[in-house]
Amino acid sequence: MINDIQKNADSKMQRSLEVLKENLAKVRTGRAHTGLLDQVDVEYYGSPVPVSQVANVTLIDARTIGVKPFESNMTNAIEKAIRDSNLGLNPAAMGDLIRVPMPMLTEERRKDLIKVVRSEAEEGRVAIRNVRRDANNDFKRLLKDKEISEDDARRGEEQIQKLTDKYIGEADKMLAAKEEDLLAI
Known part of the structure; x- marks a missing residue:
């Protein structure tokens, strides 16, 4: 029973870290990465679909993403969708390849992005602490129902705290x- 609570808390904390990692990946740095276009939707025969489903997204170099549509008539729609995506990107079509250069970040923009990243990290830490609270409540409920001893409850809470410290450190x-x-230039 105690092990079940610990395993459940461990898996939930791991998931919170994965969500944090995904959210941090969405924050753009000066380097190009294909995941940047994951949230961009293109109008494809009347329905919005992600760019990755209508084109091959690759890295041309460290600062340029290449988008090659599967159908040549989709080039203009993809280019427009990227431009209108509020990512601050300016794609340029060259034949059937769309080049998306990454603009340099200004110092002010970097500071804004750091604030965003810090708030994302704090949300991740809060999610981990919420998992700890829920697990500790489970221990208290089991203790109240006399299903476990006080020593077992205390040991379980200590283990949960160690898990919490580990995941917050990560x-x-x-x-x-x-x-x-x-901050790297």
């Missing part, structure tokens, strides 16, 4: 790496 490392990435 979240802090991810934040530090992203901040360093943003």
